[in-house]
Amino acid sequence: MQSAVKSSKNSEKSDKGNEKVTNSSKLNVSVNKSLIKDLFTDESSSDEIVIDPVPESIIKTLESRLDHMCVKKSEDGGGPSCNTASVPGIVTQRSCVYGGARVVLMPITDAIHLVHGPIGCASCTWDIRGSRTSGEDLYKTGFSTNLEEKDIVFGGEKKLADTITELNNLYKPAAIFVYSTCVVGLIGDDLKAVCREAEKITKCRVIPVQSEGFRSFNKSLGHQLACDAMLDYLIGTGELDGKLKSEINAQPTLNIVGEFNVAGDLWAIKPLIEKMGVNVLSVLTGDSCVEDIANAHYADLNIVQCQKSSNYLARQMEEKYGIHYLKVNFFGIEDTAKSLKIISEFFQNPKMIEKADEIIKTEIANVRSEISHYKKRLAGKGVAVYVGGNKAWSLIRAFEELGMNVIMTGTQNGLPEDYERIMETVSEGTLVVDDANSMELSRLLQKYQPDLVISGAKEKYMTHKLGIPFCDFNHDRIASFAGFKGFINFAKELNRAVSSPVWKFTPKKYHGIVKNE
Amino acid sequence: MPNKHFAVINPSKMCQPMGAVQALLGVRGAMPLIHGSQGCSTYMRFQLCRHFREPVNVSSTSMSEGTVVYGGEANLLKALETIWNEYKPELIGVTSSCLTETIGDDMGLIIHKFRQEHHDEELPPIVPISTPSYAGSHVDGYDKTIKSLIENLAYSTKPNDKINIITGNVSPADIREVKEILELLDCESIILTDNSESLDAPHTDSVSFLPSEGITVDEIRDTANSKATLSLCKHADSGVKFLEKRFDIKSISGFFPVGLQSTDSFISSICELNGCELPVKLEKERGRLIDAMVDAHPYNYGRKVAIYGDPDVVAALARFTAELGMIPAIVCTGAKSNRFLDDMKSVAEESCSLPVVLEGCDLYDLHQQIKENPIDLLIGNSYGARIAKEENIPLLRIGFPIYDRLGAQRIPIVGYKAGISLVDTLANIILEKYYDESGHEIESE
Numbered sequence: 001m002q003s004a005v006k007s008s009k010n011s012e013k014s015d016k017g018n019e020k021v022t023n024s025s026k027l028n029v030s031v032n033k034s035l036i037k038d039l040f041t042d043e044s045s046s047d048e049i050v051i052d053p054v055p056e057s058i059i060k061t062l063e064s065r066l067d068h069m070c071v072k073k074s075e076d077g078g079g080p081s082c083n084t085a086s087v088p089g090i091v092t093q094r095s096c097v098y099g100g101a102r103v104v105l106m107p108i109t110d111a112i113h114l115v116h117g118p119i120g121c122a123s124c125t126w127d128i129r130g131s132r133t134s135g136e137d138l139y140k141t142g143f144s145t146n147l148e149e150k151d152i153v154f155g156g157e158k159k160l161a162d163t164i165t166e167l168n169n170l171y172k173p174a175a176i177f178v179y180s181t182c183v184v185g186l187i188g189d190d191l192k193a194v195c196r197e198a199e200k201i202t203k204c205r206v207i208p209v210q211s212e213g214f215r216s217f218n219k220s221l222g223h224q225l226a227c228d229a230m231l232d233y234l235i236g237t238g239e240l241d242g243k244l245k246s247e248i249n250a251q252p253t254l255n256i257v258g259e260f261n262v263a264g265d266l267w268a269i270k271p272l273i274e275k276m277g278v279n280v281l282s283v284l285t286g287d288s289c290v291e292d293i294a295n296a297h298y299a300d301l302n303i304v305q306c307q308k309s310s311n312y313l314a315r316q317m318e319e320k321y322g323i324h325y326l327k328v329n330f331f332g333i334e335d336t337a338k339s340l341k342i343i344s345e346f347f348q349n350p351k352m353i354e355k356a357d358e359i360i361k362t363e364i365a366n367v368r369s370e371i372s373h374y375k376k377r378l379a380g381k382g383v384a385v386y387v388g389g390n391k392a393w394s395l396i397r398a399f400e401e402l403g404m405n406v407i408m409t410g411t412q413n414g415l416p417e418d419y420e421r422i423m424e425t426v427s428e429g430t431l432v433v434d435d436a437n438s439m440e441l442s443r444l445l446q447k448y449q450p451d452l453v454i455s456g457a458k459e460k461y462m463t464h465k466l467g468i469p470f471c472d473f474n475h476d477r478i479a480s481f482a483g484f485k486g487f488i489n490f491a492k493e494l495n496r497a498v499s500s501p502v503w504k505f506t507p508k509k510y511h512g513i514v515k516n517e
Numbered sequence: 518m519p520n521k522h523f524a525v526i527n528p529s530k531m532c533q534p535m536g537a538v539q540a541l542l543g544v545r546g547a548m549p550l551i552h553g554s555q556g557c558s559t560y561m562r563f564q565l566c567r568h569f570r571e572p573v574n575v576s577s578t579s580m581s582e583g584t585v586v587y588g589g590e591a592n593l594l595k596a597l598e599t600i601w602n603e604y605k606p607e608l609i610g611v612t613s614s615c616l617t618e619t620i621g622d623d624m625g626l627i628i629h630k631f632r633q634e635h636h637d638e639e640l641p642p643i644v645p646i647s648t649p650s651y652a653g654s655h656v657d658g659y660d661k662t663i664k665s666l667i668e669n670l671a672y673s674t675k676p677n678d679k680i681n682i683i684t685g686n687v688s689p690a691d692i693r694e695v696k697e698i699l700e701l702l703d704c705e706s707i708i709l710t711d712n713s714e715s716l717d718a719p720h721t722d723s724v725s726f727l728p729s730e731g732i733t734v735d736e737i738r739d740t741a742n743s744k745a746t747l748s749l750c751k752h753a754d755s756g757v758k759f760l761e762k763r764f765d766i767k768s769i770s771g772f773f774p775v776g777l778q779s780t781d782s783f784i785s786s787i788c789e790l791n792g793c794e795l796p797v798k799l800e801k802e803r804g805r806l807i808d809a810m811v812d813a814h815p816y817n818y819g820r821k822v823a824i825y826g827d828p829d830v831v832a833a834l835a836r837f838t839a840e841l842g843m844i845p846a847i848v849c850t851g852a853k854s855n856r857f858l859d860d861m862k863s864v865a866e867e868s869c870s871l872p873v874v875l876e877g878c879d880l881y882d883l884h885q886q887i888k889e890n891p892i893d894l895l896i897g898n899s900y901g902a903r904i905a906k907e908e909n910i911p912l913l914r915i916g917f918p919i920y921d922r923l924g925a926q927r928i929p930i931v932g933y934k935a936g937i938s939l940v941d942t943l944a945n946i947i948l949e950k951y952y953d954e955s956g957h958e959i960e961s962e
Contacts (some may be wrong), residue, residue, distance in 0.1 A: 062603070088592040089550065089599030091726070093576045096556025118615045118650035119525060119851075120532025146525040149652045152619060163523040164940060170521060182554055183615040185653060186585070199640055214616060216552040217581045221839065390876075438574055452934035458562050462572035465724045476567065506720055 006078075058431065059443040062087060068434040072426050082434040085217040090295070090437040091385075093458055094412045096213035098181050099125065100222020104309050105209065105229065106139055107260045107285045108133035108293065110174040112167050114143040116160050116191065117181025120235075122146075129476040130262045133287050138173055146316075147183065157189050161198055168202040174290035175205035177229065185212030189467070191474070207233040218413050219388075220308065224294055227313035228283065230293060235317065238294030243292055245298060250338045252347045254282040254301040257317075257325070258390075259482075260312030262475070268483030269330050272363075274354050276344055284313065297321045301346055303328045308389040310416060314391025330482040331391070331490075332398030333367055345399065361486040373492040377499050379403030381451035386433070386441060386459060391427045391473055395454065408448050410436055438462060467506040469497040485496030526881035527900060529825050530851025533648035534628035535561050536658025537612040538575050539686050543710025544666070545731040546607025546641075552593055552624060553580045553614025557650075568918040569716045570746040574726050576600055579608045580616060589622040590630075596641065597631045600601075606727055608734050609643045610662065619647035642644055642734055644669045654852045656752050656827055659686040666754040671741035673764055679743045680707045680790055681766070683757060684749025685773065685829055686917075687884070690929035696747065698784065698932050701799055704791050707736045707743060709756065716911035717926040727752050741766070745790050749783070749857050750829035750933075772860070773829040774901065775930050775939075776837025777806060778867075802933035809937045810841055813944035818842035821890075821946055825849035825875075825883050826916035832860035834915065834930075835898055839868035841940065846892050849883040879881055880904065896945065911946045 011375035058069045065083045086092040096123060106113055106129045126142025133139070145154050145163045164176055180191050191368075195206040209229045211222050240248065254273070259266050268285045273280055281299045283294035302314045302325035314325035326346060328339035337360045344356035383399050383406050385392055394413040399406050409422060410433035424434055431448065433440070441459060445466055453463045456474030463470040471483070471493055479489040534551050538561055541549040551558045558577035565837040576599075578592040591741040593611070600609055611624055630641060646665040646726050648658045663683055682699070684692050690714040699706045715728035740746070740756075741764045748754040748770035761768040767790075774783035783801075788795060795803075820843045824831045828850040835845035845864065850857055853876060861874045871888060884904045887895075895905050905912035919925035923950035929935035953959050 062599070086555065086579045087595070087599055088578045089576050089596030090579075090603070091562075091576045092555050092559065092579060094555045094579075095559045096554045097555045099560065114524075117530050117532060118532055119654070120535060120557070120615075120650045121527070121560075123528040123531045124564055125537070126527070128563070142527045142530060144523075144525040145523070146528070147615075147651050149649070152615075152651050157522060166521055166523050167526075170524075170526075181615075183619050186616065186619045213556045213583050214580050215582050217555065217579060219556075248555075438572070439726055442726075457567050458559070458573075461566055461570055462724060465572055465718075465720065467720075 049294070058314065059440060059447055060236035061443070065440070068436075068489040069434055072423055072428055072430045072432060074280045074428050079416075080432055080434040082414045082416060082419055083218060086435055086437070091439065092435070093438055093441075094217070094435065095219050095388075096182075096221055098211040098213040099467045100181055100219030101209050101229075102179060102222070103129055103224040103260070104223050104226035105177050105285060108175070108177070108288050108290060109133045110136040111139060112141075112143055112161065112173040112176040113139060113179065113235060114145065114155065114167065114176055115179050115181060116145045116184050116189070117147055117179075119144055119146045120182060121181045123147045126298075128475050129260065130477055131286055132261050132267075133261075133265045134267075135287075136180060136289065138171060143167060152183060152187055155187055155189055156184060157194050160189065160191075160194050164198040164206055165202060168198075168204050173204060174201075175207055175234070178208050179210055179211050180207045181211075182213040185214070189460050190435055191487050194316050201452075207235065212300050212477045218415070220415060223309040223311050227310065227316065230313065231316050231320070234290065236294070236297045236321070238291060238297070240295060242296075247300050248279075248281065248295070249300065251277060251279050252301070252349070252352075253279045253299045254303055254343070255281055255299045255323075256286075257302050257304045257314050258306030258308075259283055259286045260306070263477045264480040265330070265486060267479050267483035268486040272336075272340060272359060272483055273343065275359055276340065276352050277349075278343065278347070278352070284310065294319045297323070299323055301326065301343070303343060305330060306390050307394075307421075308413075329394045330486070331394050332486065333364060333401050334397055335394070335422075336483055336487070337364065366482050367487055370488045371491040373427065374495040375402055377495050378491065381405070381498060382407040382448070384408040384445060384448060384450035384453045385473075386412075386453070386455045388456070388474060390418070391454070393417065393421045395473070396425045398487065398490065400485075402494070404452075404494075406430055407450055408433065408444060412435060430507045442466060452494060467503065469500070471497045518534070518696065525879045527879055528851060529849065529878070529880050529883070529897075530654035530656070531564075531899070531928040532615075532650035533658030534614055534650060534657060534904065535564070536655035536660070536686055537646050537648045537662040538565070538712050539655070539712070540662035540666075541610040542573065542728055543692075543712035543731045544608055544610070544728060544734050544737070546727045547606050547731070548574070548576055548609050548727055550576045550596055550600060550609055550611045551614055552580070552589060552596075552611055552617045554580045554616055557614050560784065564918050565716075567656040567920040570923075571716050571718055572724070573716075574758075576604075579619075580684055585616065585620060586722075588620060590627050593624065593627045593630055594634075597628070600864065601640065602682070606641050608641050610646060610666075612645060612646045612648045612658070612662070612855070613672055614648070614652040618647070618651075639934045642670055648827055656686065656852045656854075660753050660755045662755055663753060664759055666709070666737050667740055667756045667759055670737045671760065671764070672738060673741045674739075675742060676725065676744065677705075677742040679707050679739070680787065681707045681709060681740045681746040681757075681760065683709045683748040683750070683753050684711070684744065685748065685753040686827060687749070687773070687830070687931070688917075688929065689713040689715075689926045693717075693934075694929040694931045694935055698799070699787065701796050702784070702787050702791060702793060704787050704793075705736050706747070707740055708732055709719060709737070709740065724786065741914045745769065747783075747786060747790075749860045751825075751860070752827075752829055752854065772836060773833035774932060775830075775833040776840050776936050777803075777933075778840065779808070779833055779836055780936065781933050799933065802937070806936045806940070809940040813940050814842055816944045816947045816952075819844065819845040820894060821892040822894045823847035823849070823883065823887055823892045824924050825880065825894075825901065828854045828857035828860070830865065830916060832857060835861065835872065836864045836867070837936070837939070838896075838943075839864055839870065841943065843894075843943075844868075844870050845872045847873045847875065847883065847886045848872075848889055849878050849886075850881075851877065851879060853877035888920045895950070911950050913946060
């Protein structure tokens, strides 16, 4: 753990995600730090967290897993080992490449998402994204080719073609995304050829997604494959919907990339951007329509919210269409303000910059007063974060703004660049863990005794059984947490988790024992 | 909308490994291992966690591209080693997936190899279960798992005077209810399998990674010595047949014991096998159920119901709602099953009504039928919520998965006592929806 973040030697194609940040992100016009600092000066500015020294071996676990956990120290910035296959037999929290692709594309509301495979892949994953819609809701329907034994023997191409035609007749969708699953990769159905033929017959966009589940241990490859599907078959094919290019570009436009409108996050972000005088051309992919994405290449700028799933897409669009991109983060007050600032400064329009400052000032004053009650109850509490995506780092500041300390963070599918971000962001003494399995997680929680855990449904009930409050930051999240408005919800939800009297009756916190030790 | 022939739209079944995992979670100290890629175990855990609201552990052999090319042997061997060392299980149930079935991994042979490598050590039983996801449904996966457990472990020693009960893939609350009834009947039993504690666990001072209670390996072995085997679900009776054929154990399988008649025949089977009378407490419960049915009949009578879900549960609920004077107008199951068709025929004869029977169908088919034949009430899992909303009818949530309401694991439907609550619930839903605040029936426009 001496040098920088390690990566597996046999890392796969998904390591494209490791490419160094291209010039565009350097376009981040320097932010007026003093302004933001002024706005954020607060009575409980984050103090250094003091954590007891941690022994060499953090918890009891497999030898091969030891260097997947590390504690941030000031002298070296090294992160944990990452991007290696999970140990077979472990109860992994990871999903598959198909799952990775599906979560990126699923929020496209007016498309059919057809899973080409046996029934289980579709029936375990339909309508689980938590993405909300303001219009069409076709994406919430579960579609499968339901491959059966004879299809495995004779091939599933015919059934797929028939299914596509049938679905097109039934729904007349804006597009049909066809996802490949493990077994389809094995039997060698030519997904692309079938989709090409079906497109001719149906006159509907039929888009293959080569997302065989086993293609990588890291579902980030699935994210990338989903982005490839959009890049190859959708973005750039738009017909402007009767509008002229000059009309679209009459005022500054941008795409929000990597925002999936989980629990309505987008609806807290979009109005802020529009208020500054920027037109949101398309969102990839939250609350989006196929046609919007097809026209995405007309935008002046891409802003990337989930940098785990979508940096790749922004980079590709820069290469192909010369659209610059900015990395943004709308979780937390400071980062939301900063994001608005860099967007306004990108367009170099004094009026817009002024407007941004105004929005930031008003919104922050409002958030301050709204959260003060919660903040009193949350300040000083320790948080453990374990998530699949960019939230491992993008939430850190948000917690600090509530006076909370992130004592542990980690991700299931982190790439070296993710851990670099994490190591830059967290305070000294924070534990950083990669690909923790359920047993490790429970040992870590018992050892570090956080007051709150941020994770997803698979981790929720184990956390509750350990007597620790929990907040879902994944598919099952019920409130929007993004932007200024979302930050109020965020504080409210955290308080709801932490302050419930039920924890008085679960005395095992701090006394828990794990069987099978 | 035109008919459909190919697509499945809003599935009402899951794949075989899902059923297998659910069966294995009822075995004490068992670790289910899915031999396949990571998504299988993770997405199943996701569904199970949010339904049962309990931590659920399922391990994976984490197959990926390289390992698929060379076969899954190395991954499976490594997985067994890891599970054995890390989790110290009392049993490992290894289920295959579409991936490993297609590449042709011989799990039995690989497990044999693992045993040979560790011939001088005491290994837990390791049971291979063939569950390709492209055949059958979760209902078959459950059935195969019970059969595999018996096939691999049961052996005849001396008679134990117990009755084996195969519950079928039902809720922890139902298994608990069955156990209570057996206790009242003073019947010693072996429950295959029993997730009533592991998937509805009290909040205690410990967290376990393996089911802390449930049927033990020794009890599975002992099933060969029982005096009879009773399957509560007809689709979970391969094990029953196997025990009958191999060990000459009397076998019974009837309607899933929901409502009056089905519970009657379940209890009388036990009484007959055990040579006992109906205990006073159960007799009173039965009387109370009939009383509840009498109380509710003015509201329930003639109400049309659509029911979807697992074949045994749907058939049993259809029979019960018919007993209440409701009309089971549409019944739908995702599994393909002739037994379901037979069951529905007998319900139709008993109730003199002809339901629309959808077998091997999805929720789209169900919805189309509901549009053609309007109903008053829908019974099934959470996935029916959209249909209910669109058609403006109430939904009573029974089945799997239920993720948008609490208590799925705690609400029983089996037996007289649970039947009483069910009657009340049904009638109250009807009252809430179709009667006004002063108790008058709202006239439909």
